[in-house]
Amino acid sequence: xxxxSNDVKRxxxxxxxxxxxLGGSIGTGLFVASGSAISKAGPGGALVAYALMGIMVYxxxxxLGEMATNMPVSGSFxxxxxxxxDPALGFAMGWNYWFNWAITVAVDISTVAxxxxxxxxxxxxxxxxxxxxxxxxxxxxxxxxxxxxxxFWMSVIKxxxxxxxxxxxxxxxxGIMGGHFVGLHNFTYKKAPFVGGIPAIIGVFVVAGFxxxxxxxxxxxxxxxxxxxxxxxxxxxxVFWRIILFYILAIAVIAAIIPYSSSQxxxxxxxxxxxxxxxxxxxxxxxxxxxxxxxxxxxxSVISSANSGMYASTRMLYSLAQHGFAPKIxxxxxxxxxxxxxxxxxxxxSLLAFISSIFGPQLYLWLVAASGLTGFIAWFGIAxxxxxxxxxxxxxxxxxxxxxxxxxxxxxxPALCLxxxxxVIIGQNPSAFIHFDWQEILVTYMSVPLALVLYFGxxxxxxxxxxxxxxxxxxxxxx
Numbered sequence: 001x002x003x004x005s006n007d008v009k010r011x012x013x014x015x016x017x018x019x020x021x022l023g024g025s026i027g028t029g030l031f032v033a034s035g036s037a038i039s040k041a042g043p044g045g046a047l048v049a050y051a052l053m054g055i056m057v058y059x060x061x062x063x064l065g066e067m068a069t070n071m072p073v074s075g076s077f078x079x080x081x082x083x084x085x086d087p088a089l090g091f092a093m094g095w096n097y098w099f100n101w102a103i104t105v106a107v108d109i110s111t112v113a114x115x116x117x118x119x120x121x122x123x124x125x126x127x128x129x130x131x132x133x134x135x136x137x138x139x140x141x142x143x144x145x146x147x148x149x150x151x152f153w154m155s156v157i158k159x160x161x162x163x164x165x166x167x168x169x170x171x172x173x174x175g176i177m178g179g180h181f182v183g184l185h186n187f188t189y190k191k192a193p194f195v196g197g198i199p200a201i202i203g204v205f206v207v208a209g210f211x212x213x214x215x216x217x218x219x220x221x222x223x224x225x226x227x228x229x230x231x232x233x234x235x236x237x238x239v240f241w242r243i244i245l246f247y248i249l250a251i252a253v254i255a256a257i258i259p260y261s262s263s264q265x266x267x268x269x270x271x272x273x274x275x276x277x278x279x280x281x282x283x284x285x286x287x288x289x290x291x292x293x294x295x296x297x298x299x300x301s302v303i304s305s306a307n308s309g310m311y312a313s314t315r316m317l318y319s320l321a322q323h324g325f326a327p328k329i330x331x332x333x334x335x336x337x338x339x340x341x342x343x344x345x346x347x348x349x350s351l352l353a354f355i356s357s358i359f360g361p362q363l364y365l366w367l368v369a370a371s372g373l374t375g376f377i378a379w380f381g382i383a384x385x386x387x388x389x390x391x392x393x394x395x396x397x398x399x400x401x402x403x404x405x406x407x408x409x410x411x412x413x414p415a416l417c418l419x420x421x422x423x424v425i426i427g428q429n430p431s432a433f434i435h436f437d438w439q440e441i442l443v444t445y446m447s448v449p450l451a452l453v454l455y456f457g458x459x460x461x462x463x464x465x466x467x468x469x470x471x472x473x474x475x476x477x478x479x
Contacts, residue, residue, distance in 0.1 A: 020218070023084055025215045025243055029211025029212075030162075030211060031277075035277040036265065037049065038265055039262070040193055040207075042192045042255075043187050043260060044194045046204055047193075048194075049204035051244070056416055057416070059369075061236045062407035063385075067080045067386060069404040070404065077378060078091075078093045078094030078325075084392065084467070085466060086466045092452075093377070102313045105136070112129055112306075114394050132303060137347055141340075142336070147307070151304060151307060154300050158300065161294075177285040186259045189259045194422070202423060205420070205424050215362075218235050220311070232405070276298065279291050304358075314343045317342040373445065379417060383414040387414040425448065
């Protein structure tokens with residue numbers, strides 16, 4: 001069963017990488033939670049928040065792209081933090097990210113049961129979750145090409161839905177569908193376009209940040225790309241423009257048709273899978289089957305997210321083993337290049353987390369809280385790693401034209417990422433600090449002390465230090 005070379009196989013094409021990142025970042029954050037963003041900050045505030053977060057994500061991806069084309073490895077950014085900053089940072093980032101996605105898989109398979117309840121409310125929920133987990137495990141046990149192809153087609157469903165939504169939305173705004181002209185009246189309705197000022201926009205940063213998480217999967221999948229030097233930069237630019245266009249245009253259409261004060265938007269939280277702004281717009285256009293269709297699309301999105309999560313966490317655990325941060329057996333692969341042991345460990349953790357959601361809901365809530373900010377911590381680490389990589393690259397006498405791909409506007413990009421990530425992390429629940437609610441603070445910000453414990457624990461045990469710039473290994477690596 002084992003592959004003696006212990007290498008994952010490169011089987012991901014350019015279209016796979018683009019759709020893996022796109023599929024990871026377009027899901028319930030757009031289809032469901034976008035409504036709450038509009039209700040909190042108004043149409044203008046939501047658009048500004050998503051646009052700024054989208055720009056940050058672009059710079060983040062160009063930073064990741066510069067490092068990934070120079071050293072394409074599976075589970076990339078933990079390896080980059082280890083090589084360009086401090087091994088302790090790579091250890092902390094890797095384990096945090098693996099834990100985050102392993103828990104996210106459990107959250108997603110629980111959400112599958114919620115979605116299915118729309119059609120079959122009396123059917124045992126755990127059966128749907130079990131079926132979803134078996135399907136996801138089956139996909140991830142096959143070759144990486146099968147995984148990529150599956151993600152491609154599930155993402156296509158989402159993209160087609162968004163195009164249909166935009167087309168029908170514009171026709172509804174113009175009065176061609178729905179019976180009456182809507183126009184842009186709702187952009188100036190009552191306190192619109194900006195509701196709640198800058199604090200509300202910062203609050204929506206949090207929603208937007210969670211919506212865009214998953215774009216970093218471009219870096220995770222770089223090590224399994226057929227031609228990372230060509231495919232990764234191409235995927236970065238494609239994903240950025242698609243995300244910006246899809247999110248910005250979709251939010252503009254929703255805000256034009258549904259006023260920010262509508263009670264229908266107030267219910268659009270991340271778990272309210274039956275209340276999607278997309279469904280409301282389709283219904284106002286006169287499409288009777290809108291709810292069932294959107295529920296099916298949301299189901300596809302949740303399964304796609306779980307599928308991507310299983311892939312990301314497995315590759316991160318494999319990478320940790322490859323770099324000596326996890327037991328060596330987790331760095332072994334099967335003949336088809338799948339890190340089998342890493343996959344099985346991830347499945348077990350996801351399954352235990354799911355079981356706790358049934359028998360120990362309080363423990364489950366703590367697990368979810370512990371993984372909540374991990375994505376932003378990973379983004380923070382990517383920005384620091386790129387800043388250090390570029391400074392070391394120049395300090396050692398290299399020139400930018402030696403790089404296969406280099407990020408523009410350095411150091412503005414990494415600096416913007418660092419600032420906005422800190423704003424998002426602090427902005428999770430600032431009222432908890434104002435009222436000194438320590439339990440709420442712990443639940444909200446648990447990811448941060450966990451990351452610090454991992455970082456300083458490894459640092460103290462192994463006596464690591466920040467690598468001097470002239471000793472950073474910046475030479476290109478094929479794998």
